[in-house]
Amino acid sequence: MEHSQNFVLFLVTLNQMITVSVVLIFAGLAGLFSERSGIFDIGLEGKMLISAFFAAAVSFATGNVWIGVLGGIAASMVFALIHGITSITFRGNQLISGVALNFLASGLTVVLGNAWYRKGGQTPTLSGDARFSEITLPFADALRDVPFLGPIYAEVISGHKPLVYVAFALVPLSWWLLYRTRFGLRLRAVGENPASVDTAGISVIRLRFVAVLIAGVLCGLAGAYLSTSQGAAFGREMTAGRGFIALAALIFAKWRPWYLLMATLLFGLLEAISNLFPNIDVFGLFTIPVQFTQALPYILTVVILAGFVGKAIPPRAGGEPYVKER
Amino acid sequence: MDSTTETGRRATAASSAPPAFPSSGSEPPAIELRGISKAFGPVQANKDITLSVARGAIHGIVGENGAGKSTLMSILYGFYRADAGEIFINGERREIHNSQDAIAAGIGMVFQHFKLVENFTVLENVILGAEEGALLRPSLARARDLLTTLAAEYELSVDPEALIEDLTVGHQQRVEILKALYRKADILILDEPTGVLTPAEADHLFRILRNLRDEGKTIILITHKLREIMDITDTVSVMRRGQMTATVKTAETGPEQLAELMVGRKVLLEVEKTPAHPGPAVLEIEDLRVTDESGVDRLKGISLQVRAGEILGIAGVSGNGQSELLEVLGGYRNASGRILLNGIPLDLSGRHSDGQSRRAAGIAHVPEDRQREGLIMEFAAWENIAFGYHNDPKYQKNTLFMDNRALREDTRQKMKHFDVRPPIPRLKARNFSGGNQQKLVLAREIERNPDLLLVGQPTRGVDIGAIEFIHKRIIELRDQGKAILLVSVELEEILSLSDRIVVMFDGRIMGERIPAETDERELGLLMAGVQNGETT
Numbered sequence: 037m038e039h040s041q042n043f044v045l046f047l048v049t050l051n052q053m054i055t056v057s058v059v060l061i062f063a064g065l066a067g068l069f070s071e072r073s074g075i076f077d078i079g080l081e082g083k084m085l086i087s088a089f090f091a092a093a094v095s096f097a098t099g100n101v102w103i104g105v106l107g108g109i110a111a112s113m114v115f116a117l118i119h120g121i122t123s124i125t126f127r128g129n130q131l132i133s134g135v136a137l138n139f140l141a142s143g144l145t146v147v148l149g150n151a152w153y154r155k156g157g158q159t160p161t162l163s164g165d166a167r168f169s170e171i172t173l174p175f176a177d178a179l180r181d182v183p184f185l186g187p188i189y190a191e192v193i194s195g196h197k198p199l200v201y202v203a204f205a206l207v208p209l210s211w212w213l214l215y216r217t218r219f220g221l222r223l224r225a226v227g228e229n230p231a232s233v234d235t236a237g238i239s240v241i242r243l244r245f246v247a248v249l250i251a252g253v254l255c256g257l258a259g260a261y262l263s264t265s266q267g268a269a270f271g272r273e274m275t276a277g278r279g280f281i282a283l284a285a286l287i288f289a290k291w292r293p294w295y296l297l298m299a300t301l302l303f304g305l306l307e308a309i310s311n312l313f314p315n316i317d318v319f320g321l322f323t324i325p326v327q328f329t330q331a332l333p334y335i336l337t338v339v340i341l342a343g344f345v346g347k348a349i350p351p352r353a354g355g356e357p358y359v360k361e362r
Numbered sequence: 363m364d365s366t367t368e369t370g371r372r373a374t375a376a377s378s379a380p381p382a383f384p385s386s387g388s389e390p391p392a393i394e395l396r397g398i399s400k401a402f403g404p405v406q407a408n409k410d411i412t413l414s415v416a417r418g419a420i421h422g423i424v425g426e427n428g429a430g431k432s433t434l435m436s437i438l439y440g441f442y443r444a445d446a447g448e449i450f451i452n453g454e455r456r457e458i459h460n461s462q463d464a465i466a467a468g469i470g471m472v473f474q475h476f477k478l479v480e481n482f483t484v485l486e487n488v489i490l491g492a493e494e495g496a497l498l499r500p501s502l503a504r505a506r507d508l509l510t511t512l513a514a515e516y517e518l519s520v521d522p523e524a525l526i527e528d529l530t531v532g533h534q535q536r537v538e539i540l541k542a543l544y545r546k547a548d549i550l551i552l553d554e555p556t557g558v559l560t561p562a563e564a565d566h567l568f569r570i571l572r573n574l575r576d577e578g579k580t581i582i583l584i585t586h587k588l589r590e591i592m593d594i595t596d597t598v599s600v601m602r603r604g605q606m607t608a609t610v611k612t613a614e615t616g617p618e619q620l621a622e623l624m625v626g627r628k629v630l631l632e633v634e635k636t637p638a639h640p641g642p643a644v645l646e647i648e649d650l651r652v653t654d655e656s657g658v659d660r661l662k663g664i665s666l667q668v669r670a671g672e673i674l675g676i677a678g679v680s681g682n683g684q685s686e687l688l689e690v691l692g693g694y695r696n697a698s699g700r701i702l703l704n705g706i707p708l709d710l711s712g713r714h715s716d717g718q719s720r721r722a723a724g725i726a727h728v729p730e731d732r733q734r735e736g737l738i739m740e741f742a743a744w745e746n747i748a749f750g751y752h753n754d755p756k757y758q759k760n761t762l763f764m765d766n767r768a769l770r771e772d773t774r775q776k777m778k779h780f781d782v783r784p785p786i787p788r789l790k791a792r793n794f795s796g797g798n799q800q801k802l803v804l805a806r807e808i809e810r811n812p813d814l815l816l817v818g819q820p821t822r823g824v825d826i827g828a829i830e831f832i833h834k835r836i837i838e839l840r841d842q843g844k845a846i847l848l849v850s851v852e853l854e855e856i857l858s859l860s861d862r863i864v865v866m867f868d869g870r871i872m873g874e875r876i877p878a879e880t881d882e883r884e885l886g887l888l889m890a891g892v893q894n895g896e897t898t
Contacts, residue, residue, distance in 0.1 A: 215498075216497060216498055216499070217496055217497055217498060218493040218495070218496050218497070218498060218501070219496070220498075221486060221489075221490060221493070221498060222490065222491070224479075224482075225479045225482065225486075225490050228479045228480065228481060228482070229477065229478065229479045229480065231477045232477040232478055232479050232487070232490060233490065233491065234461065234477075235439075235461050235471065235473070235477045236461065236465075236477075236490050236491025236492065236541075237440075237460060237461040237462030237463075237464075237465050237491055238462075238491045352480070360441060
């Protein structure tokens, strides 16, 4: 069955949207867990970057992308642990700790990359088993001919790399964890009023460390996805502010998993459009320049952060170290 | 074999642990503290405290701020670790290192500032930390059942699905009690539980506490209100400067004796004042209306008068417009309506609606929240004394610089007049006790010799000794022929200080009374919005 050109473009755009949303979903969920526990995490960016680098480096060294992903997660968790120690154990300023980690990641990846590969901060291109390949979901070919839904299943939903499906599965899982389990109840409580958790005889410190480390794992997945799934190597500053966009999406989503999915898909759509249609011709009258479409996600971020989407109330104890008081 | 070890154990227990405060029965006391000491740096917060509370009793602990009551209870609840001493619960020695240990020992605590998650439901708050398993659903169901039982048994009804932020403070407090009961607490500690309650709510709380006692629970009540101690406790302990100065049966003591034990000297509990001789009206308010930032009407047409040489007391549960009234008069909230000071209209929303203009007109203001509105806690006393009066010519060296030396000298004078301790102008406001902070604010405002003094919650969190002093100064000012508008949530204070009382409810004036012709019960009803037996 032949599709019209517009329908094909539509499918390609949706496919791209999903591909580029994945990083934001991972990073957004990372921020969700951390901030729901009361620890602001401006260092999503840095954790993703360090993970992207180590995922690529370990994949290249071992030739196995799954080991590479573990390497990325480990690197990101080390960063998360530093953030936890400074902001939970030593009650430091969470924003400063996050900013410091971002700088550290930015410098460390380039220095190590230059030292190990001498390619201007790049890692060698990954190929074969050192990179993820696409999964074709069952019946993708058989259903291709079903009108409308068939091509969407085959072209948009099927044919992505494994981490894409992991990301999308994590959204309902996170929701369930937060709202249906004991752990989730305590996590949400500790971000709202840590004293309530403390007086109930539960360790605030341990809970917050768990949350921050979960954020580490998720940022690790985000970074590994960037360099071994979406790309095929690490490039300097390859996260390009996505950690901050994920934070914006998190605020947009009012710290809720399903809203977060919607927000990240919206940002993903904008990014996909700017990738696919650099210059949009408006009825032949004038052309919207590529710079504008590329800037759109960032502009939207600014608009959102300025509070144009209604009041987003952050977890009440967010950003404040917990000090026991009488 | 078995019997020898048994007797052996009993023998050692008996020899090493003589009961410090023998209870009448053979039953061991619910709580026994022996030689508890705790120091914070150089400050000895608790010094060799020994206390014994019988099972099924309501035991009161009174003492001034900083006497060490809260520290002692925090040790019992595992918030702090004592430097020395032992804790026995039901005759058994317990190590309480954290709240979990305290809960396991059957101790529940209701803090002065509730430890609730505001945007959680009642049920979620109740099960938090005491969930049955990894999944919430079964725990919530079980808690819902238990809450129904407890509600019926102890008059503790609360809607289990309501969000905490939608509940009144009285109901929030019930949630805290339910939390403790859900954790199977046998011993319940309440820290200043009535500070935020209306008289009716407080009565209800006391009914709950009596019910709990009758079921065999042991209750410790920490309070500074002697009347509550007399009303509800069976035994009472007095703390002063970290030490337990006395433990007596409530029936065998009285408020005067307790006050003396608390302060260490005789205290006048009754305010001594002569009848007022009111002069002409100083303040006249007509149809004052305020709508706040979120569009809620806070004042809905207030009209009142304060005359020279009288104290007008405004009673009401906090949040019924009293704060807004003070803010309008103080010049930091806009309003519509008319306010006359000595017959001259005040600007209520224009360029002259600010604190400077109000002070210039002769209004002095002791704000309700001294730590946020009255003082800057990180600033020295002498800097705080300048606030609002920094343009005073006597504080200026020349057009550019202030005369800090003169300011410090002035501060020293004021501190002396108001008995602020320690009288050190360079000390940060934070380092003074609550009572001395309040005296600092009063010194700044009263010494300006205003025509009208606005006083909000003059004795909130202030020691009994300082209360006596503050009340005396306010009455002195009245006797000098000044007009005083007093806002307080303490009915006792309103009744003893005021010459006339108006009660506010929901932004309106519910009624006016003369102190001699009314009582707490009647005022309490007005405060709850009940007029002539009908709810408005």
